[in-house]
Structure formats: C-alpha cells, structure tokens
Amino acid sequence: xxxxxxxxxxxxxxxxxxxxxxxxxxxxxxxxxxxxxxxxxxxxxxxxxxxxxxxxxxxxxxxxxxxxxxxxxxxxxxxxxxxxxxxxxxxxxxxxxxxxxxxxxxxxxxxxxxxxxxxxxxxxxxxxxxxxxxxxxxxxxxxxxxxxxxxxxxxxxxxxxxxxxxxxxxxxxxxxxxxxxxxxxxxxxxxxxxxxxxxxxxxxxxxxxxxxxxxxxxxxxxxxxxxxxxxxxxxxxxxxxxxxxxxxxxxxxxxxxxxxxxxxxxxxxxxxxxxxxxxxxxxxxxxxxxxxxxxxxxxxxxxxxxxxxxxxxxxxxxxxxxxxxxxxxxxxxxxxxxxxxxxxxxxxxxxxxxxxxxxxxxxxxxxxxxxxxxxxxxxxxxxxxxxxxxxxxxxxxxxxxxxxxxxxx
Amino acid sequence: xxxxxxxxxxxxxxxxxxxxxxxxxxxxxxxxxxxxxxxxxxxxxxxxxxxxxxxxxxxxxxxxxxxxxxxxxxxxxxxxxxxxxxxxxxxxxxxxxxxxxxxxxxxxxxxxxxxxxxxxxxxxxxxxxxxxxxxxxxxxxxxxxxxxxxxxxxxxxxxxxxxxxxxxxxxxxxxxxxxxxxxxxxxxxxxxxxxxxxxxxxxxxxxxxxxxxxxxxxxxxxxxxxxxxxxxxxxxxxxxxxxxxxxxxxxxxxxxxxxxxxxxxxxxxxxxxxxxxxxxxxxxxxxxxxxxxxxxxxxxxxxxxxxxxxxxxxxxxxxxxxxxxxxxxxxxxxxxxxxxxxxxxxxxxxxxxxxxxxxxxxxxxxxxxxxxxxxxxxxxxxxxxxxxxxxxxxxxxxxxxxxxxxxxxxxxxxxxxxxxxxx
Numbered sequence: 001x002x003x004x005x006x007x008x009x010x011x012x013x014x015x016x017x018x019x020x021x022x023x024x025x026x027x028x029x030x031x032x033x034x035x036x037x038x039x040x041x042x043x044x045x046x047x048x049x050x051x052x053x054x055x056x057x058x059x060x061x062x063x064x065x066x067x068x069x070x071x072x073x074x075x076x077x078x079x080x081x082x083x084x085x086x087x088x089x090x091x092x093x094x095x096x097x098x099x100x101x102x103x104x105x106x107x108x109x110x111x112x113x114x115x116x117x118x119x120x121x122x123x124x125x126x127x128x129x130x131x132x133x134x135x136x137x138x139x140x141x142x143x144x145x146x147x148x149x150x151x152x153x154x155x156x157x158x159x160x161x162x163x164x165x166x167x168x169x170x171x172x173x174x175x176x177x178x179x180x181x182x183x184x185x186x187x188x189x190x191x192x193x194x195x196x197x198x199x200x201x202x203x204x205x206x207x208x209x210x211x212x213x214x215x216x217x218x219x220x221x222x223x224x225x226x227x228x229x230x231x232x233x234x235x236x237x238x239x240x241x242x243x244x245x246x247x248x249x250x251x252x253x254x255x256x257x258x259x260x261x262x263x264x265x266x267x268x269x270x271x272x273x274x275x276x277x278x279x280x281x282x283x284x285x286x287x288x289x290x291x292x293x294x295x296x297x298x299x300x301x302x303x304x305x306x307x308x309x310x311x312x313x314x315x316x317x318x319x320x321x322x323x324x325x326x327x328x329x330x331x332x333x334x335x336x337x338x339x340x341x342x343x344x345x346x347x348x349x350x351x352x353x354x355x356x357x358x359x360x361x362x363x364x365x366x367x368x369x370x371x372x373x374x375x376x377x378x379x380x381x382x383x384x385x386x387x388x389x390x391x392x393x394x395x396x397x398x399x400x401x402x403x404x405x406x407x408x409x
Numbered sequence: 410x411x412x413x414x415x416x417x418x419x420x421x422x423x424x425x426x427x428x429x430x431x432x433x434x435x436x437x438x439x440x441x442x443x444x445x446x447x448x449x450x451x452x453x454x455x456x457x458x459x460x461x462x463x464x465x466x467x468x469x470x471x472x473x474x475x476x477x478x479x480x481x482x483x484x485x486x487x488x489x490x491x492x493x494x495x496x497x498x499x500x501x502x503x504x505x506x507x508x509x510x511x512x513x514x515x516x517x518x519x520x521x522x523x524x525x526x527x528x529x530x531x532x533x534x535x536x537x538x539x540x541x542x543x544x545x546x547x548x549x550x551x552x553x554x555x556x557x558x559x560x561x562x563x564x565x566x567x568x569x570x571x572x573x574x575x576x577x578x579x580x581x582x583x584x585x586x587x588x589x590x591x592x593x594x595x596x597x598x599x600x601x602x603x604x605x606x607x608x609x610x611x612x613x614x615x616x617x618x619x620x621x622x623x624x625x626x627x628x629x630x631x632x633x634x635x636x637x638x639x640x641x642x643x644x645x646x647x648x649x650x651x652x653x654x655x656x657x658x659x660x661x662x663x664x665x666x667x668x669x670x671x672x673x674x675x676x677x678x679x680x681x682x683x684x685x686x687x688x689x690x691x692x693x694x695x696x697x698x699x700x701x702x703x704x705x706x707x708x709x710x711x712x713x714x715x716x717x718x719x720x721x722x723x724x725x726x727x728x729x730x731x732x733x734x735x736x737x738x739x740x741x742x743x744x745x746x747x748x749x750x751x752x753x754x755x756x757x758x759x760x761x762x763x764x765x766x767x768x769x770x771x772x773x774x775x776x777x778x779x780x781x782x783x784x785x786x787x788x789x790x791x792x793x794x795x796x797x798x799x800x801x802x803x804x805x806x807x808x809x810x811x812x813x814x815x816x817x818x819x820x821x822x823x824x825x826x827x828x829x830x831x832x
Contacts, residue, residue: 158531163535192490194530196532196535224445224494
C-alpha cells in the first residue's frame with residue numbers, strides 16, 4: 001500500500017493524513033474532522049478497493065445530514081452595554097441559527113465596574129426572550145479583573161445565571177511592560193462562594209514567565225477552578241499598533257501551552273485555546289450544509305456595530321448593526337449572515353489559510369486589512385492552533401478502518 | 410458505570426492485610442502548604458458516586474461502643490473545600506453525586522457546613538453535576554437554624570438514636586456523663602417535622618437487646634417510620650443475648666404485620682432486606698459500596714473505603730490521599746467482581762442467603778481481622794432477620810395487603826419491586 005498514491009487519488013476530498021505515530025498506523029481524517037479512517041498496513045491490501053471505500057466515507061462524512069452544533073460567541077465590551085435594543089439583538093443572535101446552535105455571551109468589564117443590577121437585568125431579559133423562542137438557553141460569562149463585591153450581589157449574580165472568568169495578564173489601557181496585579185482577596189471570595197473563577201490570562205510577550213510562576217498559588221486561591229491562556233490578541237481591547245503589548249514568539253507560546261497543559265491536565269474544559277481546538281477535532285470543525293465554521297464570534301462595539309471574526313476581535317469584519325439585528329426575523333438574519341459568511345470564508349481571499357490542510361477544522365485566522373500585523377504575528381495566531389489540532393487529531397479514535405465492513409464506535 | 414478493569418493484586422489471602430503498619434499522623438506538612446492533587450483519582454473501576462466526609466472526630470457524646478479513633482480534632486476548612494473539588498473530578502462523568510457528613514458529630518462543624526454546601530452545590534452545577542448532601546448526626550445539636558439550612562439546601566439526615574430514654578442514656582451519654590435522651594428527642598422531632606422519612610439508626614448491644622420492642626414503640630411515638638436495629642460489638646454477644654434478640658425480633662415481626670394491616674408503611678431495616686430476599690431470591694454480589702462507588706475522605710484528606718474503615722491498624726486499606734496519590738492496587742482488591750465469592754462462610758444452606766452478602770466488611774475486619782469473614786453472632790442475627798422476614802412475607806403476601814404489596818410488588822401484581830439495600 002502506497003500512502004502517497006492513495007492520498008493523491010483522494011485529493012478532491014482534501015483529506016488530512018495523520019502520520020504514523022508509535023504503534024499507531026497512518027490514518028486519514030476527513031477535512032473537517034468528522035471522520036477518521038484507518039488504513040490497512042499489509043502489502044496485499046487492495047488499493048483500488050480501499051480508495052473506493054475511503055471515497056465513500058469521506059463523501060458521506062462531509063455531506064452527512066447530521067451536522068455539528070454551531071457555537072456562537074458574542075463579545076460585549078463594557079462600552080457596548082448601553083446600546084439600545086442590545087437584549088433583543090442578543091436574543092436574536094442566540095436563536096437565528098435554530099436549535100442546532102449554542103450561544104455564549106461574554107461581557108468584558110473593567111475593575112471599576114459596579115453596575116451589577118444592569119448585568120442581572122440583561123441576563124434576565126435575555127433569558128426570557130431566548131426561552132420564549134425555545135432555545136436551549138444562553139450562557140452569559142462575565143470576564144473581568146474583579147474586585148470584591150458584596151456577598152448578596154454575588155448570590156444574585158449567580159442565581160441569575162451569570163458565570164465568571166477572572167481576567168488577568170493584561171487589561172485595557174495597561175502599559176505593555178506591566179502586568180496588572182490580581183486582587184487575590186476577590187479571587188478567593190468569588191471562589192469560596194462557589195463561582196468557578198477560572199483565571200483568563202491574556203498572554204503577551206512580557207507576561208509568560210510571570211504566569212507560570214503564579215499558577216500554583218492562583219489555583220489554591222481559586223479553589224482549583226483552572227485557567228486559560230488565550231493570546232492577548234483575543235482580548236477585545238487589544239489592537240495592533242496602538243501601544244498594546246506584542247504577541248509572544250510562536251515557538252515560545254507553543255512550548256508554554258504544551259508545558260503547562262502537561263503539568264496541569266485537569267482543567268481542559270476551560271483551558272483556552274486548547275479546549276476549543278479539542279472540540280473542533282472531536283466533533284468536526286465545519287458545518288458543510290451552511291458553509292461556515294462551527295464556531296463564529298461576533299463583536300458588538302460601543303456604536304452598535306456588529307463585526308464577525310475568527311480569533312482576533314481587532315480584525316473583525318463589519319457585518320451588521322444592533323438596530324438591524326434587533327428588528328430582523330430569524331429567517332432574514334440567517335440569509336444575510338450566511339451570505340456574508342460565504343464571502344468571509346472564501347478561501348481564495350484568505351491567502352494565509354488557502355493552502356492549509358487544517359482550514360476546515362480550524363476555521364482560519366483573520367486577515368489584517370493593512371500592514372498592522374507582521375507575518376510573525378500571524379504565525380503565532382496560526383501556529384499553536386495547527387500544533388494542537390494535530391495533537392488532538394492524533395489522539396482521536398478511529399471511526400472506521402478501510403476494508404472492514406462494520407463501522408467502529 | 411465502569412472504567413476499564415484491572416487485575417487484582419497486592420493483598421493477602423481473603424482480604425487479610427499482609428502488613429499492618431501503624432497510621433502516620435501527618436504533622437510534617439502544614440495543610441496550608443499542601444496542594445490538592447487532581448491526579449489522585451481512580452482511573453479504572455466504578456466511578457465514584459458517594460463520598461463520606463469526616464468533618465471532625467470530636468463528639469459531644471461518649472457512646473459505649475464508639476469505633477472512632479481520636480487522632481485529631483477536626484478537618485481543616487481548606488481540606489473540606491479541597492475534598493469537594495477532588496470529588497467533582499474523581500466522579501468523572503457521573504452527574505448525580507452524594508456527600509454524607511460524618512464525625513464525630515458533624516454538626517459541631519455546622520459553621521463549616523454552612524460554607525461548604527453552597528460552595529459545593531454551585532461548583533457542581535457549573536460542571537453539569539448535582540450533589541445531594543446528608544449528615545449522620547446524634548441529634549443533640551439540631552436547632553431550628555440547622556433545620557432551616559437543611560431545608561434550604563434540600564439535605565437529608567440520618568439519626569443515630571438507640572431507643573428509649575433509658576437505653577439512650579446508658580449507651581450514648583454526653584461527654585459530661587449526663588444522659589442525652591432529652592436533647593436527642595427534641596432534635597429528632599425537629600428533623601422529622603422537616604423530613605419524616607429520616608431513619609432512626611439504633612445500635613443494639615447485649616445489654617439493650619431486651620428493650621427492642623419498647624424502643625420500637627418509642628420511635629414510633631416520635632414519628633419515625635424508618636427504623637434500623639443493628640447489633641454492634643458482635644463478639645460480646647452470647648447465646649442468651651442472641652436468643653433474646655430473636656425473641657424481640659419475633660415480637661417486632663408481629664407488630665410489623667399489625668402496622669401493615671393498619672396501612673402503615675414501616676421500614677424496619679434487616680426485615681426489609683429479608684423480605685426483599687424472599688421475592689428477589691438472588692443476593693447482591695456486594696454488601697455495600699465501600700471502596701467501590703463510595704469512599705471516605707477523612708479529616709487529613711486521606712481516602713478510605715468508608716467511614717468505619719479508617720483505623721490506624723487498618724492502614725493497609727488506605728486508598729490514598731487527595732494530596733498525594735490514589736492507590737489503585739488497594740481499590741482493585743475491593744472492586745473484585747464478586748465479594749460474596751470470597752466469603753469464608755459456607756452460605757449454601759443458610760436461610761439468609763437470599764439477601765445477606767457477607768455483612769459490613771468494615772465490621773468483619775474489626776471483629777475477625779478479615780474483610781470476608783463474618784463473626785458467628787453476626788450470622789446468627791442475619792438468620793433472625795431472615796426468619797422473621799419470611800413470616801411477615803408469608804402472612805401479608807397471602808392477604809395481598811395493599812400497603813405491603815405497594816412497597817414490595819408495585820411494579821406489577823406479583824412482580825417484585827426492586828429496591829436497594831441501605832447499609
């Protein structure tokens with residue numbers, strides 16, 4: 001069996017070859033990761049039959065009626081909270097793709113924020129509107145470098161369904177050579193109450209070592225709630241070329257993620273970016289019927305504009321407005337969105353990702369509109385994703401072995 | 410629910426420990442410097458569903474038969490929080506979990522309970538899980554505030570109460586030497602007003618065995634419908650006390666028949682097992698979940714099979730520590746596919762072999778030094794339950810007593826209802 005021949009025969013399906021690794025023989029993954037096929041290793045295997053079998057499996061996986069859930073995230077910087085009709089817009093965004101999608105709303109607050117009743121009111125309104133449309137529910141996550149708040153307010157927030165992430169590593173307007181101090185009293189107070197106060201440490205070139213050193217103590221203080229380590233460029237307040245901190249070196253970031261994941265493997269349900277990447281490999285990264293990635297991120301700005309992006313809010317493409325979305329029907333919104341997404345994910349236009357074999361799993365990275373990002377920055381944004389997608393794919397169980405009649409699992 | 414299986418290894422014949430090193434009390438590393446090890450969780454066998462937590466070994470009673478050793482006074486708050494987080498991870502994909510607070514007297518730590526329960530429920534919800542809490546209490550510290558807290562968080566009670574005031578005061582005196590019956594009576598009434606199905610768990614000694622019937626009426630007068638008379642300190646029993654036990658239980662059997670005829674659905678533990686044995690005819694492979702789906706985390710954060718199975722001389726059976734490691738080898742011994750196959754007794758012709766699965770393994774270890782060997786008096790008591798249970802079944806089944814049939818045959822006219830033994 002010549003693997004290269006086999007791959008070239010299957011080229012139209014753009015399969016991902018998972019290289020042989022230790023005792024694991026080479027395997028082929030459908031381009032959106034919805035199936036992984038084993039390849040017989042014996043020399044006598046009938047290549048024609050195996051190629052035909054694989055063609056069937058790859059085509060079936062891609063065209064399957066059963067599609068992965070889309071996971072929508074709507075990111076709301078604090079400044080956007082006052083936009084008129086925001087709750088209706090959020091409810092519509094949470095429901096316009098039907099019951100095959102889940103929605104997480106992430107609200108980013110600064111340390112001085114204290115209008116908690118407004119957050120609760122938003123949650124309540126959203127939940128009522130979303131429930132009325134019979135959705136599975138919407139999750140609201142507040143990301144902030146919290147200070148202590150009264151126990152009664154904490155309880156009211158929790159009861160209203162708010163969940164939190166403790167933002168750290170960098171904050172809006174923080175100089176790039178400084179790392180904001182975590183209010184550990186507040187961290188302990190939220191954690192002891194019962195909030196899962198995972199640390200969301202925004203990694204940049206100057207703060208990697210600091211975090212690694214602090215992890216053991218932070219885990220005690222947040223009662224082992226875990227942590228995540230997104231790139232600072234995933235913070236909606238970060239913008240290239242504006243004095244914000246630079247991204248770390250691609251290799252350094254990959255090594256840091258790998259080292260820490262190996263040392264603390266218990267928090268993989270909150271460990272961004274690894275959690276998201278693992279889910280892409282587990283369930284598939286592309287919704288082929290809608291022609292979009294299974295994850296979509298919206299950014300709402302202070303003026304009521306709504307942008308769509310992949311990993312970097314600062315590079316969001318303007319898509320719609322709060323007032324339009326609030327007034328639109330689900331069908332209209334869906335049509336407009338899919339039309340926009342079709343153009344946004346036109347691989348021909350995404351030069352950086354066009355030839356990448358992982359693009360239907362990864363969803364791609366955002367293209368800068370001008371020269372605000374260097375090639376090495378794009379490599380950081382892309383490199384860790386490819387590394388861990390490949391890693392998680394190597395761990396994925398084989399669904400089917402070519403030449404066998406029965407499907408596994 | 411099972412993880413992958415692992416072969417048995419590492420223990421002596423029939424569960425006898427090869428070595429019994431003395432228990433080390435860890436005083437070298439202060440709790441504030443310990444770090445929870447979320448890797449110290451089972452990676453095979455049954456997933457955990459129940460965790461016993463010793464919140465303290467201190468107690469305001471001095472029960473004559475108490476099996477608890479006093480190494481230290483209480484569980485540090487940080488250990489309690491750590492134990493909850495550990496359990497959430499150690500239970501893997503299991504969604505519905507139970508935690509039972511034990512002691513000592515756990516209500517001595519009511520301030521800690523008030524912090525740990527909300528913390529645990531909230532953390533669990535965020536992981537898609539639900540934890541149900543209960544406490545095994547001697548009833549003396551139950552106040553309206555306690556009951557209100559229990560009600561708010563939907564918690565359960567188990568009450569340890571031995572019988573009439575006379576029995577209670579002799580068996581379970583206060584630390585000062587005074588009787589505890591009046592305090593317990595007040596506490597029991599508060600508990601029952603909140604949760605009427607709460608069990609009265611009475612330890613029966615050779616000295617108190619003649620008062621079982623009287624104690625039964627006392628419990629019923631308090632409002633209990635769920636009662637357990639469990640013999641303790643088996644090696645102290647004699648032929649005479651065993652005979653008295655049988656006489657008392659025979660009378661209880663007739664009383665129970667009367668209760669059912671009056672429409673009272675009473676659960677008398679032991680008799681209940683025996684009746685289930687009549688209709689199921691097949692005994693369980695395991696007497697309890699100790700070391701399998703259930704574990705104890707003690708005041709140090711050490712992991713043991715259950716709250717009774719954690720003594721210094723039993724340290725061979727320590728399954729690990731939430732701060733250190735989880736000992737799969739010890740647990741594998743307790744996860745054998747069928748514990749009853751390891752029993753030393755010849756149960757083939759025993760009248761109790763339709764429900765007895767070898768008794769409490771921790772008690773066996775205390776009494777005989779072996780997990781799978783029963784003390785002879787324990788077998789005698791089981792046979793009493795079996796005989797009385799059969800008699801009750803014969804009478805009430807023949808009458809098609811509606812209360813009885815609903816309790817034991819509610820899944821169909823003559824199909825036994827499957828209920829689980831409670832140990």
